[in-house]
Amino acid sequence: MASHHIPLLSSFLLILAAIQGIRAVNYAATNTASNTSDGVHYTVTNTARNTSGAIRFDNHIGFEYSLQALASTTYFIWKLFQQTNDADKKNVSKVSLFIDDMDGVAYTSNNEIHVSAKYINGHTGNLKGEITGVFYHEMTHIWQWNGNGEAPGGLIEGIADFVRLKSGYIPSHWVQPGQGDRWDQGYDVTARFLDYCNDLRNGFVADLNKKMINGYNVNYFVNLLDKSVDQLWSDYKALYHKKASIYVCGCMCTRIFL
Numbered sequence: 247m248a249s250h251h252i253p254l255l256s257s258f259l260l261i262l263a264a265i266q267g268i269r270a271v272n273y274a275a276t277n278t279a280s281n282t283s284d285g286v287h288y289t290v291t292n293t294a295r296n297t298s299g300a301i302r303f304d305n306h307i308g309f310e311y312s313l314q315a316l317a318s319t320t321y322f323i324w325k326l327f328q329q330t331n332d333a334d335k336k337n338v339s340k341v342s343l344f345i346d347d348m349d350g351v352a353y354t355s356n357n358e359i360h361v362s363a364k365y366i367n368g369h370t371g372n373l374k375g376e377i378t379g380v381f382y383h384e385m386t387h388i389w390q391w392n393g394n395g396e397a398p399g400g401l402i403e404g405i406a407d408f409v410r411l412k413s414g415y416i417p418s419h420w421v422q423p424g425q426g427d428r429w430d431q432g433y434d435v436t437a438r439f440l441d442y443c444n445d446l447r448n449g450f451v452a453d454l455n456k457k458m459i460n461g462y463n464v465n466y467f468v469n470l471l472d473k474s475v476d477q478l479w480s481d482y483k484a485l486y487h488k489k490a491s492i493y494v495c496g497c498m499c500t501r502i503f504l
């Protein structure tokens with residue numbers, strides 16, 4: 247009897263292993279997707295499976311769109327940073343996006359972009375546009391230089407939001423041009439200021455980023471625009487203050503944009 251049981255047991259174990267194998271394949275197929283574009287391998291992984299944010303990600307954004315958006319975001323950034331040769335670009339061969347069950351909005355570390363499923367779940371309005379904008383910001387952190395860690399955090403975040411500004415995917419709650427207290431306040435405030443600087447010299451942000459490959463010096467602003475960053479900031483503030491006054495005087499409207 248025992249000699250009959252052994253093959254039976256083996257068959258049973260084999261079938262079990264096969265079922266486990268199939269499950270593993272299905273699990274992988276539904277939770278992660280990948281693609282290679284312009285020499286960069288992209289993966290998208292939804293680790294927040296079954297949370298309402300992860301389901302919303304599946305329904306409104308999805309793997310296919312994310313892979314496509316990550317690749318086009320990279321291309322957009324290389325172009326904006328004027329990095330046409332491989333030698334100009336950061337040496338990154340793989341970028342991984344994760345949809346995680348976490349607080350906050352998103353962060354980037356070690357060529358991994360993490361986006362919060364909770365944020366996706368709670369966002370009202372154009373979700374796809376908002377997350378696309380988040381991709382532009384976070385992907386900039388993958389490709390930008392940070393002056394070997396010496397550049398101010400506010401400038402790093404400002405460049406990321408400048409790229410987002412140029413992509414057109416910006417939220418309505420952003421400050422208007424001319425608003426803010428300091429040039430290196432970061433995010434939208436610095437992005438609007440960098441946009442002003444970029445209007446003074448086409449390609450300014452690309453040139454500033456190029457300079458930040460090995461270090462950082464506040465005089466990079468003087469080198470590129472012949473004015474100190476403090477002078478540029480006060481010129482910028484004065485320009486919009488003047489515009490606000492003209493606006494109020496011209497139409498007698500009580501709304502003042504500062």
Ligand SMILES: [Zn+2]
Binds near residue numbers: 383387403406
């Ligand atoms: Zn950032």
